[in-house]
Amino acid sequence: MYRTHNCGELTIKNKGEKVVLAGWIERIRDLGGIKFIILRDRYGKTQLVVSPNSSAYKVSQELGREWVIQVKGKVLERPNETKTDTPTGEIEIDVEEINVLSKAEIPPFYPGEKVSEDLRLKYRYIDLRNGEMQSNLIIRHKMAQTARNFLNEHGFVEIETPYLTKSTPEGARDFLVPSRLQMGKFYALPQSPQLFKQLLMVSGFDRYYQFARCFRDEDLRADRQPEFTQIDIEMSFMEMEDILCLMENFAREVFKSVGIRLPEKFDRLTYDEAMDKYGSDKPDRRYGMELVDFTEYFKETDFRVIKNVIENGGYVKGFITSIPISRKIASEFEEYVKQLGLGGLLWFKVEDKIVSPTAKFLLKNYEKIVEKFKLKKEQVVLLAAYDDKEVLNGALGSLRLKIGKEYFKELEEGYDALWIFDFPFLEWDDEENRYVARHHPFTMPKNLEQKLDEIKAYAYDMIINGMEVGGGSIRIHDSDIQKKVFEIIGLTEEEANEKFGFFLNALNFGVPPHGGIAFGFDRMVSIAAGVNSIRDVIAFPKTTSGTCQLTGAPSFVEEKQLKELSIEIHKGGIENEEHEG
Template sequence: MLEHLGEFKRTHYCGDVTGKDVGDRVRVAGWVDSTRDHGGVVFVDLRDRTGKVQVVFSPEISEEIVERAKKLRDEFVIAVEGEVRRRPPGTENPKLKTGQVEIYAEKLQILNKSLPLPFPIEDDVKVGEETRLKYRFLDLRRKKMAENIIFRHRLYQITRRVFNEEGFVEIETPYLTKSTPEGARDFLVPSRIYPGKFYALPQSPQLFKQILMVSGFDRYYQIARCFRDEDLRADRQPEFTQIDFEMSFVTERDVMDVAERLLRELYSELLGVEIGEIPVMTYDEAMDRFGTDRPDTRFGLELKEITDIAKECQFKVFRTVAEKGGIVKAINFKGGAKLSRKEIDELTKFVGIYGAKGLAWIKVLSEGLQSPIVKFFSEGEMNRILERLEAEVGDILFFVADKKDVVNQALANLRLKLGKMAGLIDEDKVNVLWVVDFPMFEWNEDENRWEALHHPFTSPKEEDVEILLESPEKVRARAYDMVLNGVEIGGGSIRIHREDIQEKVFKVIGLSDEEAKERFGFLLEALKYGAPPHGGMAFGLDRLCAIMRKEESIRDVIAFPKTQRGQCLLTGAPDTVREEQLEELHIKIESEENEE
């Protein structure tokens, strides 16, 4: 028979009962984690979000309470009152904070029962993610998941404290706003009051935080919810959270200093890890050495370009690419000469995922060089390659020749794969760096036009403003990304605060005056009324939290995430709605038959 809580008032959380409470009467409540019947004495591990405590139901106290305890099953919800005693010598559990004590139960209230579980409440549970997400209320009871959510809570609190101490003001920006495409599809919300018109959920607070700078709130921050209707993967969600901040009358270094302080305090307080000086690397250097603008600097295997040598060699694949404006780069996989031909073939298929048409290789062996391409190089050319790649006996050299983007992407990913294969990546290491001096624009071949590499409100370098319209490919942005262990965890820029420069940027990316006014008219209008120089940044909170918790997926640091297909398996969203609701919104759903 189930009971009511009645006058019962909890005095302690389960995980807070320790040796200092010996001799005291306590009241605890929670879920039955496990039960054990030892010759008439029933032991129950009782769990709440703080941890577990052992409860003893003994005939010494009451035969009746023992019989009732024998009916308890996993995940029953109970309340217990009893005396705290020290565990007998030899029965202590050093793995638990409460492992020196136990509660001798004098009262037991069974508050609710539980059906048999679809999976056990264990950290190393072997169950598919879909089942975990369907029964998320059970999944969140697992210690690891509960700790992830509490860790995230603490991250929020430290973030707010740091910004408050830096003189920032926390301001919320709207969820229902105007559709201003920023690189991904908007989630649209139909308006009942204005038939045929729509709100959009914000992809970021970008325009509003710039308006706040124009409004005189020179230091703004927000832990902001953002929405993007895009194809998903492990590190993306349709709704996500970012730590967003903006500052007026600042340089890049001012913004970077605030970001560095926040990251240092998060790592220090949450993980006890001290982050030292954070190096700055230009975009060009990052691409040259690592093939990516988010390099993982915890290990070597850096890329080396040999295009100049390739132009002179007789290996047609290399020479043709070099003569047509492509590049040839290589990685020296130290000690990798022991790789089998099968393993090399698998690596060749791997780089093919990123557009590479092949993967050339040379093994450096004690008896000489082994490779099908060695014969196409003169002794002098080969010596130059070996010297540039610092090749030694036992190494294998990998080469990719193609367009610059293909080469960099293929070798950047190959580098990571080889690093993991060889165990070169220290997972406990925390390497942070800034990447700066990004190109302002990138060429969109599909649409045959320039587009902003970050977003169109990023300011060009002052010395590059005069070549904006004539040579957009040479313009550098006042942008900066923070990279942690090969993952971009945050990025920002100094913004455009002058209407004339903003109009030029819109012109470069192919926006007419009418289109610019339609999409961003309210920002352009604000820039006419004394907009101050300003800049800011946003951290991807979900990704940062996942990295700090060493989780592969951000879904494990979000209480109620969506699947990779954007579904909530717990609630069944997205779902159909009643016809009456659609009529109120002046929306009619056409069936697939009608579409055909």
């Protein structure tokens, strides 16, 4: 038996017991010849004491940090002055025997040390010894178990879908896998199990879920990975309201499993409301600072910049805040919004009088705003005028978020949860020069007879603390509607059949009304763990360049492997040789 207890288990109740522990050496101290060793495993830490007259003392002289050892000894109560407020802080082990299970070289860093992320990822197995990282993965485990239990109890069936599937390039870029048996052809790794889960609804499995691995070859950032986990869920004979209520309860239960209480009722905002108030379809409302339409307060101005915008049907919008504004700070903000498409930024501050570089031109307008909104000393109003409302909202929304993160960190406590719905069904793609589906082309539109840019979708996103943690929709279950949607987004009948023929064919054989949602599980865990990057809740993540620092992937492969696939590497990329069949 390697151990009778773990390193976080023993308490004063075990006083006098003979025990066996095993783990890693976290720290060694020598006080007057007596060795104090902190032994660590994933459960906790226990203090060991080796006195000079112990039979284990000679071995203790040779030990090093991160060695793996087994110790045998007796549980003693610590002297009162050395007790600590930790689970094992009242006891220590009087060591009688030490067995070295594994020696360790001096590591590039010790668990918990502040080092570069590249170094942490290269030696991830050392990084994962850190208690915080282990806690993150245990949080992930608890949330996963609770998610499964909830769905099982509500009649859902867990079903796996293929990793090697057909490329259907309507969304992010696919990861492609060459086929050796079908030369010149490729599988694609799934961006999501979207069509398969809909086919399961056609098959009569009216409640499905899967912890699905998904793959997207896209630009990476803190909340994106080339491979990630989503909790994929689909339901038949459920209207949108039914799905929102059930999934709201699901999210509450999952977060409750790690001690987090989400609101008893999630707020709901339409997409248009979210953009108008926060300049984002995933707003973090904890910062306040809602966007306000100030256009009416400037209709009589002669200030040319604003006058021209209003006369051209544009808007003046902004928000009220309480930051220590100065010309230098305002100039930085102005450069920021210019990069987002705006021409500039106006501001004024309320003191004994209104302070602003443009006060001599717009004082009366500013005074109206002060009076209407009952502004107090030290409050600041940031404004911008622009013809395109979407660009204006987006830029101000980004500035609002930037200010919130820089100046109001104290407001980030708590959990803000809401649904966003009534998304636009289509969005214009300049590169493709056509309308494309905003979510995916299998989402049910609300009214296809409206102008294309006015069609709304039966789609919905769950937002927690400004992060989209789940997104879904009611699906199209009518083949005529599906064909019409393909036509709208510019797919010919031939192209639609080539890409989605197997799915279109299934729509002809009795399809129940259905809908679903996919939760970004990594994002959910990162919120629960209170970390800024999903890399900190994934055991072996990739960097923002898509590389694995631990294994060196992606890597070059042997010429023999390439020849088996009829692939030749050319400077600047990979090209396929022509093959038949």
